[in-house]
Amino acid sequence: MLLVVDNGSIYTKQLIDFLTKKNISFEKYIPHILDLNSLEKYESIILSGRRKNDKKINEVNSKIINFSIKNDKKLLGICYGAEILALTLGGTIRKTKSIQKGNETIDLLQNNLITNNLINVFESHAFEISKLPNVLIPIGKSDNCNYEIIQYEKKLIFGTQFHPEMTSDGNDLLEKFCSL
Secondary structure (H helix, E strand, C coil): CEEEECCECCCHHHHHHHHHHCCCCEEEECCCCCCHHHHHHCCEEEECCECCCCHHHHHHHHHHHHHHHHCCCEEEEECHHHHHHHHHCCCEEEEEEEEEEEEEEEEECCCCCCCCCCEEEEEEEEEEEEECCCCEEEEEECCCCCCCEEEECCCCEEEECCEHHHCHHHHHHHHHHHHC
16 A cells, blocks of 8 residues: 655645556655554555655654654655655755746666666746755756756665656656555
8 A cells, every 4th residue: 555645735636636547555644644663564665755844844744754664664755755755864845947847858877676777857936955865866867957857875865956747757766666
């Protein structure tokens, strides 16, 4: 079973539609009502993007990330989900020079389990990861962002700065993550 943590992204509907269309069994919760003691029952977790900064949402997502690392649970952080992954582990984020919105091509830096080609994706963010902690590896970049796809060393924990739920290449990445 997959857990979708809905952090308030305007694109969560597209993520849910994709999972439903692919018959992927999931449950969706917002951070404020998610029982953190129930995380053990999920095989994998997706952290959605968000609309605004919220201390409680940040705290809950950081606890989910730490749980995933400690218990070898698969995790995919989308946009904000990637940013909070980096922040939780000691990285930093920064405001982008301009809002990144639209299509982007991602160049892969190394082989990985969630994508194997140059991919076209949809960006929609005003913040980005500026420094990765040592345990996170960059596996994809674009002309506008050095850390488009990241992975925790030797674990099935990933982050995407872009929104994979919005394009067919991104949907392929989601499907690969769900089938790991």
